């Protein structure tokens with residue numbers, strides 16, 4: 421079988437995590453890396469792990485010319501310009517098959533739609549990387565509960581949270597660069613996974629129609645003077661002037677278009693979760709049956725007492741966004757697999773080699789942007805947004821949240 425040659429643009433945190441996932445997937449290699457911070461380190465990881473001998477490239481076009489598919493893992497504010505260069509390279513003769521984009525596809529509907537337009541205009545297959553829909557912990561539960569769903573009816577409520585103590589790089593904290601705060605960064609996961617859990621077996625990922633959105637955005641920890649100072653010092657952002665939300669919670673209502681039944685997804689995301697590290701928790705409730713996932717419950721724990729002095733050898737390798745290096749610590753033996761990165765990579769590689777879009781294509785990414793932007797609108801307007809209203813849909817097409825415009829004080833301080 422052919423090997424998919426993947427060119428990578430953006431060689432930071434997620435690129436390295438996905439390289440760990442690639443080690444567990446057949447028929448793919450890293451063929452090229454765009455020369456930016458972390459490129460040499462990523463190339464080294466690839467060589468040491470049998471993931472290829474990537475060429476470090478000075479231009480996006482050069483990456484395209486050395487790859488079958490290009491993955492965009494750069495910061496949110498750089499996406500569109502990179503996609504324009506990819507489309508241009510294809511027009512000039514690069515033989516690309518597909519393009520991959522990490523979540524979120526765009527910071528606004530306009531950006532997400534333009535990403536799709538450029539990809540489809542260049543005749544490229546697409547993969548939208550939303551790892552949580554590929555989590556075996558979720559999908560195995562859904563498979564096991566199929567008989568109950570058939571006998572009793574579908575899930576009626578899904579709850580999903582993603583929380584940690586705050587992102588690792590300054591651009592995430594800058595609301596205009598990132599597209600908002602935690603709702604833009606992690607709400608996209610939680611809203612998408614609620615919809616996935618609620619979707620009846622055998623139906624497409626966009627089967628359920630979003631009909632209403634309620635949401636609240638707040639700044640609970642990082643707006644306090646002590647923590648504002650820390651942000652200024654560490655990341656150069658001033659949350660007294662241009663704040664973003666560190667906590668978001670809401671409810672999205674979906675309608676089953678075949679039966680008319682309404683079901684709900686409740687999402688909560690925070691950058692102020694001062695516990696061991698990243699926690700994903702999801703549950704689904706149907707009539708007479710349920711499922712629940714908590715990624716902080718690991719089969720592996722280590723303990724380091726005060727007397728042992730030094731902390732864990734590498735806290736971040738033990739658990740993403742870990743906040744402690746001694747005491748009773750959860751260690752996840754295979755985080756890349758747990759969070760769905762392995763299965764999402766496998767799906768993309770197999771789909772592209774078969775000439776198909778991945779299970780989640782960029783049109784799916786546009787729908788996620790729609791729901792996330794609707795959540796910002798609901799929080800700003802402090803009311804339930806009717807997602808079936810044609811006027812609201814039109815407004816969302818050109819909407820940019822106040823928080824992402826640097827006017828977060830109007831929403832978060834009143």
Ligand SMILES: NC(=O)c1ccc[n+]([C@@H]2O[C@H](COP(=O)([O-])OP(=O)(O)OC[C@H]3O[C@@H](n4cnc5c(N)ncnc54)[C@H](O)[C@@H]3O)[C@@H](O)[C@H]2O)c1
Pocket residue numbers: 429430431432433434435454456457458459493494495496498502522523524549550551589605
């Ligand atoms: N699925 C997930 O759970 C998950 C987790 C983390 C990040 N992400 C997403 O992945 C993307 C990258 O996040 P990250 O944590 O790796 O960020 P990062 O800051 O750690 O890495 C960004 C990389 O992009 C490079 N870069 C910066 N500007 C660039 C430009 N103009 N052109 C090309 N490359 C550029 C940087 O040098 C760096 O290598 C983000 O969109 C983020 O939302 C997803």
